[in-house]
Amino acid sequence: MKTENKEQLLSGIKRLKEEKNAIILAHYYQTGDIQDIADFVGDSLALSQKAVVNNADIILFAGVKFMAETAKILAPEKKVLLPDLNAGCSLADSCKAEDFKKFISENSGRTVVTYVNTTAEIKALSDIICTSSNAIQIIESLPKDEKIIFAPDKNLGNYVQNKTGRDMIIWNGTCHVHHEFSLEAILNLKKENPAARIIVHPECELPVRLVADFIGSTSSLLQYTKKDNSTCYIVGTEVGIIHQMQKENPGKIFIPAPPLDSTCGCSECSFMKMITLEKILNCLENEDPEIFIDNEILVKAKMPILRMMDISDKLGL
Numbered sequence: 001m002k003t004e005n006k007e008q009l010l011s012g013i014k015r016l017k018e019e020k021n022a023i024i025l026a027h028y029y030q031t032g033d034i035q036d037i038a039d040f041v042g043d044s045l046a047l048s049q050k051a052v053v054n055n056a057d058i059i060l061f062a063g064v065k066f067m068a069e070t071a072k073i074l075a076p077e078k079k080v081l082l083p084d085l086n087a088g089c090s091l092a093d094s095c096k097a098e099d100f101k102k103f104i105s106e107n108s109g110r111t112v113v114t115y116v117n118t119t120a121e122i123k124a125l126s127d128i129i130c131t132s133s134n135a136i137q138i139i140e141s142l143p144k145d146e147k148i149i150f151a152p153d154k155n156l157g158n159y160v161q162n163k164t165g166r167d168m169i170i171w172n173g174t175c176h177v178h179h180e181f182s183l184e185a186i187l188n189l190k191k192e193n194p195a196a197r198i199i200v201h202p203e204c205e206l207p208v209r210l211v212a213d214f215i216g217s218t219s220s221l222l223q224y225t226k227k228d229n230s231t232c233y234i235v236g237t238e239v240g241i242i243h244q245m246q247k248e249n250p251g252k253i254f255i256p257a258p259p260l261d262s263t264c265g266c267s268e269c270s271f272m273k274m275i276t277l278e279k280i281l282n283c284l285e286n287e288d289p290e291i292f293i294d295n296e297i298l299v300k301a302k303m304p305i306l307r308m309m310d311i312s313d314k315l316g317l
């Protein structure tokens with residue numbers, strides 16, 4: 001994009017934000033330009049918390065649909081905009097409400113713990129929600145003998161089950177980005193950069209998690225790079241997070257872990273990257289596309305999210 005075009009877009013977005021008392025909440029997987037114009041950048045948990053605590057009339061969500069829906073569920077009085085309604089999530093898509101209802105009835109008597117990467121319908125069927133920042137603590141908040149259904153990410157579920165030793169039946173879903181990382185390519189990178197630390201998201205497959213020096217949510221990975229004294233990292237999550245890592249750690253080197261089909265040498269979430277500066281400008285201008293959720297689903301979905309937020313607040317997460 002030409003610099004003058006980009007400057008026009010950025011000044012248009014800033015003007016509309018002020019005129020309309022709007023804020024932009026952006027996930028770490030957005031492009032650097034979008035992260036830099038956002039009022040707040042964070043992981044799924046922090047973005048949900050921020051959706052509640054702000055004085056804006058309009059929240060423009062620079063992220064994917066389940067995140068914007070979570071903001072709408074938590075702040076239904078606000079107008080929540082998503083610049084492209086097709087910005088979905090392969091993990092959320094892997095868990096359809098009809099199939100999930102059947103799964104719950106086939107495993108009745110279990111507490112349903114659902115990852116935030118799900119549709120509002122799935123949240124409405126759940127007892128408690130978690131994010132990758134608090135999944136272990138949410139599971140540990142349940143009585144030790146409680147039998148659990150965990151959905152939809154099998155890798156996060158497996159990671160949490162190993163950490164907590166709880167009785168969990170896990171839905172077989174994956175994220176297209178984290179599922180695709182190549183162990184072989186990561187190990188080759190490590191050979192070329194022996195001092196590098198391998199840091200990965202818990203949505204990665206077990207073999208990748210086993211070679212990691214650190215596993216955590218996007219915000220935990222970022223925190224780790226700030227506290228750790230290494231100077232080079234192989235990063236096993238969506239490449240957008242590297243923008244913040246570089247900003248917070250000038251001088252350190254961040255190498256994106258490559259996917260199996262390594263035509264670009266990095267891993268991008270195609271849904272996250274549907275959001276662009278142009279679409280943000282148009283969306284703010286027209287106040288469309290907007291997120292609408294059926295009221296009955298919204299009310300049902302809110303309870304398990306509030307339960308999660310209550311536990312997170314008490315634990316200072």
Ligand code: 13P
Nearest residue numbers: 043044045131132217218
């Ligand atoms: P975080 O909550 O760690 O930011 O994860 C969101 C996500 O979509 C991971 O793929």
Ligand code: SF4
Nearest residue numbers: 089090091175177269
């Ligand atoms: Fe969904 Fe994966 Fe994209 Fe995260 S990275 S939004 S889990 S598809």
